[in-house]
Amino acid sequence: MDEFDRKVLNSLQRNSALARADFAQEVGLSESQAVRRRQALEQSGLIRRYRADLDARALGFAVTAFVHVKLKGHSDGNARRFRDLVRLTPGILEAHAVTGDFDYLLKVCVADLDGLRDLVNGVLLMHQTVDRVRSEIALEILRDDHLLAL
């Protein structure tokens, strides 16, 4: 992990669709070497995958919200069941176990407030493991680039 690897990762996390020549120039290496670096980083697992970043708003997902969740008990079984719920429920973009008054923080993206209600009241609160939730609706996205500060 030297400066070139960082430049490779930085270039790819910003735009993985660059032509080889442009990519190599951005990295500051020859094509062959820049690509070798990239392949090594893919092989090592530091690059998890390549994905398309979609415009949620334009696709009709008007509501992004952050939902805090507190479980009823804290048994292993409850945690496992909630984990399965989170993994299988569409519309959940991220889910983290967090410190603080709540147990989990979910980032969700749905079509409208009805969708949020269905998710919160219909899915989360209906689940046996869930005690209570608190939702915060995203009014505006100031930044959403997921860029690691390499």
Next chain:
Amino acid sequence: MDEFDRKVLNSLQRNSALARADFAQEVGLSESQAVRRRQALEQSGLIRRYRADLDARALGFAVTAFVHVKLKGHSDGNARRFRDLVRLTPGILEAHAVTGDFDYLLKVCVADLDGLRDLVNGVLLMHQTVDRVRSEIALEILRDDHLLAL
């Protein structure tokens, strides 16, 4: 936006590095048509960009946290200055204006707790516009695929 477009977007948001042939098969169209659909969706802006998803943990970013921020006043100037701060500060992956007791919710990713302290105490709380913050540290990532439920 028919079912094929949805399949194209779904395939790409999961894995944008598929070979053309595999991509077309996943979509259920011929190569030429599947690619035409993809190009149209790129052109329309529904596909914002292609990016590499990096393994933050393996890269030494051990701490992910969610930081609620409340501004001192709610003048336009304050909001604008805070927006600039957020845009320019490395380590902030997302920033949203949200409903609730706080004004903003930031997702940050830093090397360690010192890095979080530097960001919260050194950057955010030092800023003129910021009244108070509340940090929640991610103890575990249950889900992080950012998959829209197309």
Next chain:
DNA sequence: AGCGCCATATGGATGAATTCGACCGGAAAG
């Protein structure tokens, strides 16, 4: 409904450009 007509969608083909994978000789580092 039946019929022609048009715009669009589709699958396939083509040659050009790009990417890939492997290789090579030289430079740099240990």
Next chain:
DNA sequence: CTTTCCGGTCGAATTCATCCATATGGCGCT
């Protein structure tokens, strides 16, 4: 001196951009 890193080359595979012929789906008209 040996290992690793680098830049460049080569042919093969893939992707790209374009074209073509057909198929499909409305749409107006009878």
